[in-house]
Amino acid sequence: MKIFDLITRRGFIASAGATALAFALPGTAFALNDAQAKALIDRAVADINKVISSGKSVNAMIRDFERIFAKYGDVQIIARSALGPDARGLSSSQLNAYTKAFQGYMARKYGKRFNEFVGGQIDVKGSRKVKSFYEVKTSVKLRGQSPFEVNFLVSDRSGKDKFFDMIIEGISLRLSEKAEIGAMLDRNGGNINGLINDLKKAG
Amino acid sequence: MSSRKTKAPAKLGRSLLLCAVLALSACASNDQVSRTGIYDPKEDANRKMHEFNKDVDRYLFSPASNGYGFLFPQPVRNSFSRFADHLSLPNDVINHTLQGDLEEAVGTTWRFLINSTVGIAGFFDPASAIDIPRDDTDFGETLHVWGVQEGAYVELPFFGPSTSRDTVGLMADIALNPFVVIFRDPTQYIGVAAYVVDAMGNRYDFDDTIDSILYESADSYAQARILYLQNRRFDLGISGEDIYTDPEFNPYEDPYEDF
Numbered sequence: 001m002k003i004f005d006l007i008t009r010r011g012f013i014a015s016a017g018a019t020a021l022a023f024a025l026p027g028t029a030f031a032l033n034d035a036q037a038k039a040l041i042d043r044a045v046a047d048i049n050k051v052i053s054s055g056k057s058v059n060a061m062i063r064d065f066e067r068i069f070a071k072y073g074d075v076q077i078i079a080r081s082a083l084g085p086d087a088r089g090l091s092s093s094q095l096n097a098y099t100k101a102f103q104g105y106m107a108r109k110y111g112k113r114f115n116e117f118v119g120g121q122i123d124v125k126g127s128r129k130v131k132s133f134y135e136v137k138t139s140v141k142l143r144g145q146s147p148f149e150v151n152f153l154v155s156d157r158s159g160k161d162k163f164f165d166m167i168i169e170g171i172s173l174r175l176s177e178k179a180e181i182g183a184m185l186d187r188n189g190g191n192i193n194g195l196i197n198d199l200k201k202a203g
Numbered sequence: 204m205s206s207r208k209t210k211a212p213a214k215l216g217r218s219l220l221l222c223a224v225l226a227l228s229a230c231a232s233n234d235q236v237s238r239t240g241i242y243d244p245k246e247d248a249n250r251k252m253h254e255f256n257k258d259v260d261r262y263l264f265s266p267a268s269n270g271y272g273f274l275f276p277q278p279v280r281n282s283f284s285r286f287a288d289h290l291s292l293p294n295d296v297i298n299h300t301l302q303g304d305l306e307e308a309v310g311t312t313w314r315f316l317i318n319s320t321v322g323i324a325g326f327f328d329p330a331s332a333i334d335i336p337r338d339d340t341d342f343g344e345t346l347h348v349w350g351v352q353e354g355a356y357v358e359l360p361f362f363g364p365s366t367s368r369d370t371v372g373l374m375a376d377i378a379l380n381p382f383v384v385i386f387r388d389p390t391q392y393i394g395v396a397a398y399v400v401d402a403m404g405n406r407y408d409f410d411d412t413i414d415s416i417l418y419e420s421a422d423s424y425a426q427a428r429i430l431y432l433q434n435r436r437f438d439l440g441i442s443g444e445d446i447y448t449d450p451e452f453n454p455y456e457d458p459y460e461d462f
Binding site: 077078080081109113116131132133144146155157158164165169170171172174175176179180182183184186187198202 | 277281336411415419420421422425426428430433434435436437438457459
């Protein structure tokens with residue numbers, strides 16, 4: 001019992017010391033960014049929880065979800081990376097039209113599923129640095145189901161803190177959409193305008 | 204038919220299956236990884252099987268599941284689902300043991316004993332209430348722990364997405380399942396029936412998700428494949444950044460580097 005006490009106390013002292021150190025040194029932006037990443041997801045989750053409990057119609061929820069997606073998510077990089085290297089060859093007006101269509105498609109596809117989350121809860125657990133970005137872990141509890149892990153990847157490389165991926169039990173939204181957008185592009189024989197038209201109808 | 208007579212071929216069948224399992228695990232261990240992180244050399248055949256599975260779902264499984272969900276309210280479906288989970292516990296114990304995870308093997312044994320008795324044959328789950336949760340495993344995971352590679356992506360008839368390693372695992376799980384080994388018909392079919400009923404319950408509960416993947420995506424085969432592989436790797440504890448150096452398939456690869 002004593003030993004156990006000592007270990008936990010030591011662990012506590014060590015982590016408390018590290019946190020204090022991180023805040024004391026302005027050069028170690030690690031803890032600060034870490035906290036910022038977590039704060040971003042905290043705010044996004046609060047907004048999402050608000051929509052879930054609002055009891056609005058599906059169409060209203062889709063609009064709310066699109067707003068949250070555009071506010072907290074880096075739609076540009078998610079859209080571009082879903083398209084892959086093909087995105088580089090586009091004119092800026094094509095890229096804008098594609099990104100806009102992609103945003104609407106994502107909002108419809110995932111926003112209409114929001115009613116499944118009614119009565120559910122998302123809790124932010126913590127975050128860690130991975131390469132140049134941060135991974136924020138959350139636990140999602142839906143009615144009648146055991147909690148599952150949803151991780152947000154957050155970066156500030158767009159100039160603002162935004163998430164660029166959401167990983168649900170190992171399934172990356174960005175990579176899954178990359179497969180889907182790739183399939184739509186193939187269906188259109190590689191034609192970007194065809195893809196944009198498809199996106200406007202899909203979801 | 205005497206039990207002696209049925210026993211011999213059953214035994215032979217099982218040992219043949221086990222031999223096949225071992226032989227196939229050898230095949231499954233290749234080092235092939237494609238640029239996309241997906242190794243799918245039998246894509247054409249898999250796609251045909253996918254269409255077959257979609258037909259099975261559209262005309263048989265989905266309507267049957269809707270009927271099942273319509274007839275039985277959620278609490279009843281949940282207790283059937285708990286029963287199905289319960290029946291797979293002995294198999295979990297075997298696999299935890301084979302993986303060298305004795306702690307989980309013992310925990311799962313406790314879970315089985317408590318839920319068999321207090322939980323009335325597993326229709327209820329008092330074990331979770333006293334913090335002995337289910338730690339689902341299978342022979343595919345055992346092979347993974349033993350170092351067998353994932354192998355090729357496979358779409359199996361009825362079962363759907365799998366890999367060559369997990370296909371071998373599935374066959375081994377069927378061959379090793381104590382309910383199949385120990386009990387004779389009709390008892391041994393209880394496990395199969397519970398499995399199908401549980402699958403129908405899941406099909407009903409996740410109707411919107413499954414429909415959106417199978418019937419609303421541009422390429423349902425590719426969607427099912429990428430969803431399965433990512434989730435399976437996550438279940439096996441393979442985290443993206445540790446294993447995949449592949450930018451096409453690693454969610455932790457920085458997309459900002461591409462542009």
